[in-house]
Amino acid sequence: xxxxxxxxxxxxxxxxxxxxxxxxxxxxxxxxxxxxxxxxxxxxxxxxxxxxxxxxxxxxxxxxxxxxxxxxxxxxxxxxxxxxxxxxxxxxxxxxxxxxxxxxxxxxxxxxxxxxxxxxxxxxxxxxxxxxxxxxxxxxxxxxxxxxxxxxxxxxxxxxxxxxxxxxxxxxxxxxxxxxxxxxxxxxxxxxxxxxxxxxxxxxxxxxxxxxxxxxxxxxxxxxxxxxxxxxxxxxxxxxxxxxxxxxxxxxxxxxxxxxxxxxxxxxxxxxxxxxxxxxxxxxxxxxxxxxxxxxxxxxxxxxxxxxxxxxxxxxxxxxxxxxxxxxxxxxxxxxxxxx
Amino acid sequence: xxxxxxxxxxxxxxxxxxxxxxxxxxxxxxxxxxxxxxxxxxxxxxxxxxxxxxxxxxxxxxxxxxxxxxxxxxxxxxxxxxxxxxxxxxxxxxxxxxxxxxxxxxxxxxxxxxxxxxxxxxxxxxxxxxxxxxxxxxxxxxxxxxxxxxxxxxxxxxxxxxxxxxxxxxxxxxxxxxxxxxxxxxxxxxxxxxxxxxxxxxxxxxxxxxxxxxxxxxxxxxxxxxxxxxxxxxxxxxxxxxxxxxxxxxxxxxxxxxxxxxxxxxxxxxxxxxxxxxxxxxxxxxxxxxxxxxxxxxxxxxxxxxxxxxxxxxxxxxxxxxxxxxxxxxxxxx
Numbered sequence: 001x002x003x004x005x006x007x008x009x010x011x012x013x014x015x016x017x018x019x020x021x022x023x024x025x026x027x028x029x030x031x032x033x034x035x036x037x038x039x040x041x042x043x044x045x046x047x048x049x050x051x052x053x054x055x056x057x058x059x060x061x062x063x064x065x066x067x068x069x070x071x072x073x074x075x076x077x078x079x080x081x082x083x084x085x086x087x088x089x090x091x092x093x094x095x096x097x098x099x100x101x102x103x104x105x106x107x108x109x110x111x112x113x114x115x116x117x118x119x120x121x122x123x124x125x126x127x128x129x130x131x132x133x134x135x136x137x138x139x140x141x142x143x144x145x146x147x148x149x150x151x152x153x154x155x156x157x158x159x160x161x162x163x164x165x166x167x168x169x170x171x172x173x174x175x176x177x178x179x180x181x182x183x184x185x186x187x188x189x190x191x192x193x194x195x196x197x198x199x200x201x202x203x204x205x206x207x208x209x210x211x212x213x214x215x216x217x218x219x220x221x222x223x224x225x226x227x228x229x230x231x232x233x234x235x236x237x238x239x240x241x242x243x244x245x246x247x248x249x250x251x252x253x254x255x256x257x258x259x260x261x262x263x264x265x266x267x268x269x270x271x272x273x274x275x276x277x278x279x280x281x282x283x284x285x286x287x288x289x290x291x292x293x294x295x296x297x298x299x300x301x302x303x304x305x306x307x308x309x310x311x312x313x314x315x316x317x318x319x320x321x322x323x324x325x326x327x328x329x330x331x332x333x334x335x336x337x338x339x340x
Numbered sequence: 341x342x343x344x345x346x347x348x349x350x351x352x353x354x355x356x357x358x359x360x361x362x363x364x365x366x367x368x369x370x371x372x373x374x375x376x377x378x379x380x381x382x383x384x385x386x387x388x389x390x391x392x393x394x395x396x397x398x399x400x401x402x403x404x405x406x407x408x409x410x411x412x413x414x415x416x417x418x419x420x421x422x423x424x425x426x427x428x429x430x431x432x433x434x435x436x437x438x439x440x441x442x443x444x445x446x447x448x449x450x451x452x453x454x455x456x457x458x459x460x461x462x463x464x465x466x467x468x469x470x471x472x473x474x475x476x477x478x479x480x481x482x483x484x485x486x487x488x489x490x491x492x493x494x495x496x497x498x499x500x501x502x503x504x505x506x507x508x509x510x511x512x513x514x515x516x517x518x519x520x521x522x523x524x525x526x527x528x529x530x531x532x533x534x535x536x537x538x539x540x541x542x543x544x545x546x547x548x549x550x551x552x553x554x555x556x557x558x559x560x561x562x563x564x565x566x567x568x569x570x571x572x573x574x575x576x577x578x579x580x581x582x583x584x585x586x587x588x589x590x591x592x593x594x595x596x597x598x599x600x601x602x603x604x605x606x607x608x609x610x611x612x613x614x615x616x617x618x619x620x621x622x623x624x625x626x627x628x629x630x631x632x633x634x635x636x637x638x639x640x641x642x643x644x645x646x647x648x649x650x651x652x653x654x655x656x657x658x659x660x661x662x663x664x665x666x667x668x669x670x671x672x673x674x
Contacts, residue, residue: 050484157355157648158362159606162624162640166366169628247490251610254492257628273496279504291493299488306484
């Protein structure tokens with residue numbers, strides 16, 4: 001999504017404040033930065049139900065992770081509780097217990113920090129590599145483009161999960177950050193390719209050409225002119241990469257191909273599955289509890305992705321600048337690109 | 341144009357070649373080096389070392405003593421002749437087992453992906469026409485919720501309720517083994533009943549995302565001038581909806597379709613494990629758990645080649661389907 005015409009009025013008005021920048025004190029500038037980059041997007045984001053829900057949900061997970069890190073909840077161990085308690089039967093063990101008397105809430109809470117780290121690492125790695133590859137290939141063109149695109153074609157050609165499984169048994173990663181990177185080892189390729197095609201159109205825009213004629217360095221052009229225009233797409237895809245990391249990690253722990261020291265959500269699911277949680281009605285909660293944890297986290301990601309899409313939608317942002325009331329109605333629609 | 345096709349075809353071979361090299365490299369990287377474990381095991385059984393070496397060479401198409409480039413050359417030339425070595429567990433050629441397993445996986449993946457796109461397109465189109473209606477809001481919310489459910493979670497839930505609680509569908513296998521005649525209607529019904537739950541769980545979680553994409557595309561197309569002109573020309577609503585809007589809205593989803601086919605081909609590992617459905621994914625996972633390296637690399641190679649060919653077809657046909665894109669590099673699908 002490039003800045004479109006509807007963005008122009010706001011920027012057209014602001015030129016005065018920008019040109020008088022030399023006379024502004026540092027405090028003024030900081031305040032302006034805060035208003036433009038944090039406060040206004042924040043208001044737009046918060047005005048959207050989905051972002052609010054998504055942030056709230058994510059906040060719950062962060063809080064749970066903090067509980068685990070600070071040791072506010074008992075650590076999971078066998079025979080710490082009566083066996084196979086159902087959900088909410090005993091408030092000391094709200095999510096119930098397993099057949100060996102492990103507190104389910106404890107094992108889910110203590111797996112949360114690692115999951116969040118993994119998701120963050122996966123998202124940062126996938127989108128980071130994609131942005132670097134996509135912008136360089138698209139902007140530089142020529143040999144750089146050919147080489148980078150051949151590499152990403154190669155990575156796109158390898159089916160994700162089987163490759164990850166083989167890498168996982170080769171390296172036996174235990175560190176959650178390393179696991180996150182391995183899970184998204186070839187996720188960046190497709191994203192890098194679509195970023196490249198966007199850069200190809202941005203490159204031809206007049207303001208980029210202007211920067212080029214002024215002799216601005218490539219890195220500066222990429223950083224100041226190109227990447228900001230890619231940000232909406234990148235942010236939305238960061239969220240999708242994060243969701244993919246959650247799905248893949250839980251799935252692979254469930255299959256038992258990733259090594260672990262503490263049981264993660266996927267391991268809990270797999271143990272429940274192996275212990276007949278599917279046919280023993282009294283054990284059904286054992287497999288359902290980790291599922292709820294997975295679905296909740298990915299729901300928060302999806303909601304955030306949908307909401308953030310709005311933040312970058314120039315039409316919605318302009319409205320906040322108090323300019324064009326007329327665009328208020330047509331700005332309602334949201335795009336849902338980049339969803340696989 | 342010919343030039344483009346030639347280049348694109350050449351790239352397929354280069355990619356497959358690279359993936360084959362990668363599998364060769366991975367075999368050597370795997371824990372314990374190439375077949376160390378197996379060799380120790382065979383030696384312990386009292387076999388003479390030459391015999392052990394011969395067996396290992398047979399299993400992997402690689403002579404462990406030969407220099408690296410000879411091993412590489414042997415491996416590649418054997419793989420080109422569709423000889424992927426012998427499975428350690430089954431003591432049979434990997435190609436045989438893959439050929440037996442692949443149709444089931446393809447059945448699940450193709451049927452579920454087609455259903456998913458069909459459902460998503462219909463839902464998304466209706467949403468776009470009734471934009472802002474209660475139906476639109478409801479379907480969008482359900483879609484978002486659906487996108488946050490991993491397919492294996494749905495698979496387990498379906499299995500829990502439809503197979504174990506209510507006994508509506510069989511929980512595992514591809515067909516009832518007691519049916520002898522593979523060409524009878526009875527057998528077909530059994531195959532469908534066995535495949536229903538895996539297909540459903542793969543379909544339902546994907547419909548939402550496709551519906552949202554179709555909705556976005558359709559809304560965009562509905563705002564185009566040519567739709568307005570078509571209305572002014574007095575064309576019937578049905579004609580506008582199918583010929584003008586739907587066609588243009590579906591086009592961008594076409595490449596996604598083929599890419600997703602390939603992507604899901606890899607994802608069946610988890611699905612087949614849950615439903616104990618003996619396709620490629622289950623074979624790969626079993627091979628991993630049994631340290632059956634030739635089997636593992638063979639299935640990996642086959643899944644990869646399938647994906648490469650899928651993307652290749654997407655690229656080549658995209659220019660045909662969308663006449664606007666017909667020049668050189670721009671016809672690349674992704």
